[in-house]
Amino acid sequence: MKVLPVLEPATEPCCPPLNERPLTAEEAERTAVMFKALGDPVRLRLFSSVASHEGGEACVCDISDVGVSQPTVSHHLKKLKEAGLLSSERRGTWVYYRVEPTVLAAMGALLTRAASA
Amino acid sequence: MKVLPVLEPATEPCCPPLNERPLTAEEAERTAVMFKALGDPVRLRLFSSVASHEGGEACVCDISDVGVSQPTVSHHLKKLKEAGLLSSERRGTWVYYRVEPTVLAAMGALLTRAASA
DNA sequence: CGTCTATGTTGACACATGTCGAACCAGCCG
DNA sequence: CGGCTGGTTCGACATGTGTCAACATAGACG
Numbered sequence: 137m138k139v140l141p142v143l144e145p146a147t148e149p150c151c152p153p154l155n156e157r158p159l160t161a162e163e164a165e166r167t168a169v170m171f172k173a174l175g176d177p178v179r180l181r182l183f184s185s186v187a188s189h190e191g192g193e194a195c196v197c198d199i200s201d202v203g204v205s206q207p208t209v210s211h212h213l214k215k216l217k218e219a220g221l222l223s224s225e226r227r228g229t230w231v232y233y234r235v236e237p238t239v240l241a242a243m244g245a246l247l248t249r250a251a252s253a
Numbered sequence: 254m255k256v257l258p259v260l261e262p263a264t265e266p267c268c269p270p271l272n273e274r275p276l277t278a279e280e281a282e283r284t285a286v287m288f289k290a291l292g293d294p295v296r297l298r299l300f301s302s303v304a305s306h307e308g309g310e311a312c313v314c315d316i317s318d319v320g321v322s323q324p325t326v327s328h329h330l331k332k333l334k335e336a337g338l339l340s341s342e343r344r345g346t347w348v349y350y351r352v353e354p355t356v357l358a359a360m361g362a363l364l365t366r367a368a369s370a
Numbered sequence: 371c372g373t374c375t376a377t378g379t380t381g382a383c384a385c386a387t388g389t390c391g392a393a394c395c396a397g398c399c400g
Numbered sequence: 401c402g403g404c405t406g407g408t409t410c411g412a413c414a415t416g417t418g419t420c421a422a423c424a425t426a427g428a429c430g
Contacts, residue, residue, distance in 0.1 A: 154297075155304035155352075161320070164294040164301070172292030176418080177281040180271075180288070184281070187272035187367050196377065203278070208419055210378050229376060229427060235272070237368045244365030250304050251357035293388080313407065325389055327408055346397055346406060 150242060153249035170243055173219035178202055179212045186222060186233050193234035267359060270366035287360055290336035295319055296329045300338060303350050310351035 150170075151163045159167065174180055185199035186192065200209050213233060216222040221240065222233045267287075268280045276284065291297055302316035303309065317326050330350060333339040338357065339350045 154301045155309065157301075157305050158316075159298050159301040161294065161298070164297040168292050168294045168297050171288050171297070175285050175289030175292040177278065177285045178418085180281040180285050181276050181278070184271045184274075184276040188274050192272065199275075204418085205420055206377075207379080207421080211418080214378080226377090226426080231377060235367070240364050240368035244361045244363075244368055246361075247357050248361030248365055250352075251354045251361055295388085321388085322390055323407075324391080324409080328388080331408085343396080343407090348407065 151246065154246055155250040167246070170219050170221065170239065173216050173221055176212065176215075178204055178208070179216055182209065182212055183216055183221060183235070187235045191234075192237070193232050195230045195232050197230060199233075268363065271363055272367040284363070287336050287338065287356065290333050290338055293329065293332075295321055295325070296333055299326065299329055300333055300352070303339060304352045308351075309354070310349050312347045312349050314347060316350075 151159060151167050174183065181202045182199055185202075186194045189198065196209065196213065200206060202209065204212075213222065213224070217224055217233075221236055223236055224231055224233050226232075268276060268284050291300065298319045299316055302319075303311045306315065313326065313330065317323060319326065321329075330339065330341070334341055334350075338353055340353055341348055341350050343349075
């Protein structure tokens with residue numbers, strides 16, 4: 137049996153606050169993926185739609201009114217999922233997306249702590 | 254959920270928390286610019302270098318070691334400036350970039366508040 | 371099984387973006 | 401003035417990215 141080396145509140149899956157020290161190349165690479173995922177208007181609207189939905193979870197059919205075709209919506213949701221910002225689950229006919237709060241909190245901390253210091 | 258119309262100290266130059274309601278097209282457009290600016294590894298390293306420097310301010314010559322040519326550095330700094338994340342000032346021979354804390358705080362709030370709810 | 375609805379995947383294409391070298395501007399200094 | 405160093409802008413190019421139509425897949429339901 138193995139011991140879980142946890143204890144970090146998962147609020148730090150990646151990198152230190154941006155003002156603590158210059159990021160290394162790999163840190164920057166990892167972190168940029170998350171920011172890039174939110175760097176598109178359509179994705180931002182999709183993400184916001186999921187986040188503001190009941191229980192931070194929404195069916196694709198509920199959030200598809202963002203002015204682009206259905207394949208494009210699917211494409212963007214996939215990007216958000218690959219970035220770790222959303223997770224998806226199929227329940228019967230519909231697919232539900234939900235936000236990943238820990239990742240969101242980590243990104244927020246990255247910025248907030250850098251702003252206050 | 255209750256609304257607190259409290260005095261927000263300029264921590265809201267753009268948009269509500271991502272989970273408050275779906276962003277409008279214009280809100281998403283504006284906000285995406287800021288996230289996109291941090292969505293590149295080189296820019297992230299440059300920004301982090303400035304933010305972690307003495308007084309949140311650094312000369313270009315101090316942060317140019319990110320593995321790309323000097324024109325590329327200049328290009329990225331310009332992008333960060335256009336996104337409102339940095340400001341620049343020439344003092345004699347050198348040009349200094351400094352972080353814009355209020356914008357940073359706003360972005361952080363956007364995420365942090367969405368994560369906690 | 372067959373069909374219908376809800377999503378995801380593929381291929382193609384236009385456009386945006388990161389990158390560099392070369393040329394260009396702004397102050398210093400001899 | 402004339403060159404020197406720090407930085408920006410320009411032009412060009414390769415690659416990445418958003419988008420859609422067409423096709424493919426997954427369950428539901430008869």
